[in-house]
Amino acid sequence: MLSIENLNKTFNIQILNNIQVHGCSNVSFKVDSGQFFALAGSSGKGKSTVLKCIYRTYLPGSGHIWYDSANYGRIDLACAPERILLDIRSREMGYVSQFLNVIPRVSAIDLVMEPIIVRNGVSHANARERACNLLEKLHIPHELFNAYPATFSGGEQQRINIARAIGWKPRLLLLDEPTASLDAKSINQVLNLLSELRGQGTTMVGIFHDQEIMNKTASQTYTL
Amino acid sequence: MEPLLKARNLSKIFGSGCQHCIAATGSEAETNVCPHCNSVVACNDVNFDLFPNEVLGIVGESGSGKSTLIKLTHFEWETTSGELNLHRSALPDGLGELLADTVDQYTRNLFALSQFQQRQIRNALMGIVYQNPYLGLRMNISSGGNIAERLLGAGWRHIGKMRERASELLEKTEIPISRMDEPPKNFSGGMQQRVQIAKALSNNPLLLLLDEVTTGLDLSVQARVLDLIRNIQSEFQLSMLVVSHDLGVINLLCNRTMVMKHGRVVESGLTDQILQDPQHRYSQLLVASQL
Amino acid sequence: MNLRSWQQNNKSTPLAGYNFGFMDDSAKKEVRRSLLKAVAIPGYQVPFSSPEMPIARGWGTGGMQITLSLVLPQDTLKVIDQGCDDSVNAVNIKKFVAKVAAVTSTTDTHRATVIQTRHRIPEEPMTGEQMLVLQVPYPEALRDVEPSELETRRMHAEGDYARMWLHLYEDIVRYGEISISYRYPVTVNDRYIMDPSPIPRWDVPKLHMSETLYLFGAGREKRIYAIPPYTSVIPLEFEDHKFRVEKFPNPCQRCGSTNSYLDEIINDVDGSRQYFCSDTGYCDKRCT
Numbered sequence: 001m002l003s004i005e006n007l008n009k010t011f012n013i014q015i016l017n018n019i020q021v022h023g024c025s026n027v028s029f030k031v032d033s034g035q036f037f038a039l040a041g042s043s044g045k046g047k048s049t050v051l052k053c054i055y056r057t058y059l060p061g062s063g064h065i066w067y068d069s070a071n072y073g074r075i076d077l078a079c080a081p082e083r084i085l086l087d088i089r090s091r092e093m094g095y096v097s098q099f100l101n102v103i104p105r106v107s108a109i110d111l112v113m114e115p116i117i118v119r120n121g122v123s124h125a126n127a128r129e130r131a132c133n134l135l136e137k138l139h140i141p142h143e144l145f146n147a148y149p150a151t152f153s154g155g156e157q158q159r160i161n162i163a164r165a166i167g168w169k170p171r172l173l174l175l176d177e178p179t180a181s182l183d184a185k186s187i188n189q190v191l192n193l194l195s196e197l198r199g200q201g202t203t204m205v206g207i208f209h210d211q212e213i214m215n216k217t218a219s220q221t222y223t224l
Numbered sequence: 225m226e227p228l229l230k231a232r233n234l235s236k237i238f239g240s241g242c243q244h245c246i247a248a249t250g251s252e253a254e255t256n257v258c259p260h261c262n263s264v265v266a267c268n269d270v271n272f273d274l275f276p277n278e279v280l281g282i283v284g285e286s287g288s289g290k291s292t293l294i295k296l297t298h299f300e301w302e303t304t305s306g307e308l309n310l311h312r313s314a315l316p317d318g319l320g321e322l323l324a325d326t327v328d329q330y331t332r333n334l335f336a337l338s339q340f341q342q343r344q345i346r347n348a349l350m351g352i353v354y355q356n357p358y359l360g361l362r363m364n365i366s367s368g369g370n371i372a373e374r375l376l377g378a379g380w381r382h383i384g385k386m387r388e389r390a391s392e393l394l395e396k397t398e399i400p401i402s403r404m405d406e407p408p409k410n411f412s413g414g415m416q417q418r419v420q421i422a423k424a425l426s427n428n429p430l431l432l433l434l435d436e437v438t439t440g441l442d443l444s445v446q447a448r449v450l451d452l453i454r455n456i457q458s459e460f461q462l463s464m465l466v467v468s469h470d471l472g473v474i475n476l477l478c479n480r481t482m483v484m485k486h487g488r489v490v491e492s493g494l495t496d497q498i499l500q501d502p503q504h505r506y507s508q509l510l511v512a513s514q515l
Numbered sequence: 516m517n518l519r520s521w522q523q524n525n526k527s528t529p530l531a532g533y534n535f536g537f538m539d540d541s542a543k544k545e546v547r548r549s550l551l552k553a554v555a556i557p558g559y560q561v562p563f564s565s566p567e568m569p570i571a572r573g574w575g576t577g578g579m580q581i582t583l584s585l586v587l588p589q590d591t592l593k594v595i596d597q598g599c600d601d602s603v604n605a606v607n608i609k610k611f612v613a614k615v616a617a618v619t620s621t622t623d624t625h626r627a628t629v630i631q632t633r634h635r636i637p638e639e640p641m642t643g644e645q646m647l648v649l650q651v652p653y654p655e656a657l658r659d660v661e662p663s664e665l666e667t668r669r670m671h672a673e674g675d676y677a678r679m680w681l682h683l684y685e686d687i688v689r690y691g692e693i694s695i696s697y698r699y700p701v702t703v704n705d706r707y708i709m710d711p712s713p714i715p716r717w718d719v720p721k722l723h724m725s726e727t728l729y730l731f732g733a734g735r736e737k738r739i740y741a742i743p744p745y746t747s748v749i750p751l752e753f754e755d756h757k758f759r760v761e762k763f764p765n766p767c768q769r770c771g772s773t774n775s776y777l778d779e780i781i782n783d784v785d786g787s788r789q790y791f792c793s794d795t796g797y798c799d800k801r802c803t
Contacts, residue, residue, distance in 0.1 A: 011501070012503075013508065014504075014505035014508055015505060015508045015509050015512060052500070052501075056494060056497060057494070057496045057497055057500050057501065058497065058500065058501040059493070059497060059501055059503065082480055082493060082494055083225070083273075083275060085494065086479050086480070086494065087225075103476070104447060104450075104451075104476075105447060105451055118458075339669075339673060340672070340673040340674070343673060343675060362681075365681065365685055366685060366688055368688065369681055369684050369685050369688065372681060372684050373677050373678065373681045374677075376677040376680040376681055376684065377675075377677035381680075381753050381754050382753060382754040382755050383684065383687055383753045383754075383755050383756055384755050386684070405688050405689075
């Protein structure tokens with residue numbers, strides 16, 4: 001489903017006398033459909049860079065990111081037009097960041113519902129039910145559903161973040177240390193949810209801060 | 225999906241202009257004033273596509289040419305050169321006939337139309353919200369009247385129905401309906417901005433132009449206006465061109481962003497890419513200067 | 516009889532030393548050309564040079580120039596001011612035109628071929644053989660909403676009348692009805708918004724699909740415009756706030772008319788209100 005060929009990324013910081021910051025170099029791997037693919041390697045090797053290049057938050061320097069899109073067929077995400085990328089993001093490809101990027105003044109339940117309504121085209125009531133279900137599975141207290149996540153604890157925020165990213169059941173999910181800020185109990189809840197999602201057909205590419213979690217979860221590993 | 229609006233080679237030069245104007249200005253030259261003839265190259269060779277239901281951001285500092293783009297698109301200023309083409313499916317019935325001289329899916333260059341035709345297109349398809357509410361509102365005329373003006377321009381002739389529509393929009397923009405017959409000069413800055421938004425929405429536009437709409441407002445007021453714009457976007461399914469110098473506003477509203485400097489687009493891309501991996505020196509400076 | 520054959524039979528002009536009708540032929544020609552254009556584009560304000568007249572601008576020079584450019588010796592002229600044949604201004608204009616163009620004058624609407632008027636249209640229906648010349652102080656109907664002439668001309672050219680309508684909307688919001696009592700704006704021939712001169716609302720419907728040619732002259736503002744016969748003239752109105760003419764509680768106390776525009780006169784002695792026809796010619800006729 002995803003095939004990375006010779007991906008390189010260097011950041012050229014022009015405002016600091018053009019210093020070059022290494023992102024990643026010569027990354028190549030293949031991810032088959034249905035896999036839980038883990039990126040391993042010590043800090044600074046560029047695991048996050050690779051994920052962000054796939055999502056195009058970073059502009060890849062050279063190389064190819066071939067993706068078999070449900071709508072567009074085989075397409076190189078490294079150079080696909082922005083419109084197509086946006087469309088793939090909204091219909092196929094999800095991204096879980098390390099921290100919740102809070103949208104001000106939107107309640108937890110609305111945050112989770114929004115992508116379900118927009119991307120799955122389901123009714124408001126239906127989306128609410130699915131969102132409630134997810135939040136319950138993640139053990140978010142009911143009284144927080146209608147509160148603004150800006151005031152939540154780090155762990156609660158991250159669980160909202162995960163619920164928002166997986167609620168709409170993307171075809172490909174990119175996970176950047178999703179469990180870094182969670183306690184052991186929450187980590188298990190999240191991993192259960194992820195495996196449930198995988199069972200429903202979502203392919204995943206992830207980075208985990210914890211070797212043990214990675215070994216337990218991943219079906220395949222690539223070391224940078 | 226095809227763009228709703230295609231802009232090609234938009235340029236606006238104030239002054240006599242000379243053969244050196246283009247080469248002697250821009251981000252390399254670090255000026256938009258031509259040293260040979262003192263003409264101001266407000267913008268040059270700007271291209272963009274705006275898709276249905278898309279929010280496109282234009283970011284840059286004062287004088288970078290971003291408001292010029294809005295004024296050209298709204299037919300307020302004449303372009304020095306450039307083309308603007310609208311997808312024909314977006315045209316209301318009467319105007320479809322008016323522009324029925326192309327076989328293409330797009331209209332001919334809208335900049336080449338008469339002012340009369342441009343005004344018809346503007347009345348039927350566009351809404352605009354300015355930074356300064358004095359530009360968008362008649363301060364001595366009731367708020368309801370401000371909204372009705374657009375409807376009257378579009379041929380509405382029923383006071384009751386217009387007042388109904390105005391109340392609907394004021395409710396949406398959280399202005400108490402009891403204040404409908406008060407002039408906007410009595411209102412706070414944030415309320416004036418929301419009346420402007422109500423006015424801009426009155427004709428159900430396909431294209432909403434927002435020019436620094438939250439600049440100069442208190443933070444909490446800013447937040448309410450931004451919430452309103454986000455709700456409008458999801459409810460009305462319209463395309464927006466959002467001009468701001470504030471990356472926070474751009475990040476909240478826009479999927480794609482163009483960065484402008486000295487009248488040129490120096491970088492364009494997905495908003496998160498511009499914010500996290502800016503390519504151009506000026507974009508990097510802009511991101512680094514963010515609070 | 517046209518002017519040329521009249522001139523062959525008459526050795527001198529009616530007023531020695533002056534051209535027939537006081538104005539030079541070239542000046543008359545310019546006014547007539549402007550009138551032709553005005554008739555061809557109903558409701559459109561045609562600029563003209565408006566040369567000096569022997570009365571001050573603002574006292575009816577626009578109407579006077581139109582009258583002088585059109586009258587022939589066989590014409591019968593009636594001049595009224597607010598409906599009255601006997602006001603100083605009306606009498607003097609009538610005398611002047613009679614002196615320089617040798618026309619007959621009358622107070623009978625029916626007998627007149629040319630009627631020059633200020634602020635009224637006669638009550639008696641007029642025919643296609645007659646012309647009504649209206650004196651206009653402010654020809655620009657949009658002036659109250661836009662002070663710039665450049666801008667009002669653009670608004671007319673583009674049919675951009677939203678602000679005029681907005682003005683009426685605000686009136687209704689403020690007063691519950693459109694408060695304009697005279698100079699009520701009308702749409703002519705589905706195109707231009709026009710100022711019908713300061714006639715009362717009562718007279719506005721007489722402009723619509725009329726048999727008579729209406730000519731408007733604004734001497735101080737240097738504009739001429741016209742409503743040709745059988746032209747649609749619709750007062751600005753809303754679907755739920757229709758145009759209405761004035762209602763009078765009592766009939767004319769002199770002639771008993773219940774179907775004419777009445778002036779209200781307060782009796783100096785006992786302070787009582789009395790109502791009389793504003794059109795004196797009409798009232799006189801009913802009393803004889």
